[in-house]
């Protein structure tokens with residue numbers, strides 16, 4: 001399988017994140033990628049491909065200009081203000097505040113952040129920019145010849161909105177891939193998000209559009225990030241009515257419960273008949289994952305891949321979450337090898 005590889009991913013290298021009131025080493029770290037690369041190389045005869053530079057257009061097609069300007073320059077402003085280390089917000093424009101247009105870097109961080117778990121580092125923009133190029137190249141290749149591609153990149157993307165970062169995400173790679181295929185002629189594209197966490201970014205970006213179907217299976221947000229989004233009654237608006245499907249599952253779900261939700265997702269895809277499919281490939285639903293509580297096994301990921309393959313759609317896989325170094329490689333390889341046979 002073609003694996004488009006973001007070799008600049010390690011430019012984003014947070015030292016730590018807030019976790020239960022303490023700073024801990026980042027779960028979303030650069031060591032994840034070589035582990036996955038090596039496992040995939042072995043399992044699906046990966047041909048590693050360097051992404052081409054498509055510039056800002058595919059990114060601007062999804063994200064707001066002032067947000068992009070902010071992400072690109074935030075660490076510089078943070079450092080210029082005399083801060084050492086990674087940039088984090090500490091105050092947010094909460095409901096009840098009148099607003100204003102504060103210019104202080106701490107206010108700007110809060111304006112654009114959804115959460116306190118996501119460091120901005122000196123190389124964050126570089127890594128995220130090349131991540132967007134990686135999914136764009138994967139989308140182009142798959143749209144062109146129909147063969148599946150895997151975009152192996154970090155930081156992940158599915159929590160990023162048009163104008164918000166957080167949940168370890170800055171640029172919404174899956175949204176960029178879906179929009180790219182629309183711009184190349186696809187009439188309808190679906191995004192299927194199998195990451196443990198709700199895909200709030202793509203939901204919000206496409207919520208009022210009827211040409212991109214967003215489906216997410218995830219831990220019930222009543223007890224899991226992103227908490228304020230991801231409920232079953234969020235079904236889309238205006239042209240997008242019926243084009244968002246949330247399948248929240250209880251904490252502790254194994255493949256019994258997960259598979260039932262997945263069957264609903266498959267049914268929706270079959271009836272909706274997209275021209276192409278983007279898979280938000282998080283593997284953090286596995287039982288060994290540190291910040292998650294589902295109970296999927298590596299064999300279950302193989303079945304997931306097989307069922308995606310049976311849809312017979314042009315398919316782009318983009319890497320999202322998965323933090324248990326012992327198993328992430330096996331789990332990603334299981335999905336891709338399942339897809340291929």
Ligand code: Q9C
Pocket residue numbers: 017018019020117156157158159167168169195197225282284291320321322
């Ligand atoms: N310190 C993805 O899987 N933050 N993002 C947890 C714990 C939410 C996970 C905070 C987890 C986001 C792409």
Ligand code: ZN
Pocket residue numbers: 195196197282284320321322
């Ligand atoms: Zn996740």
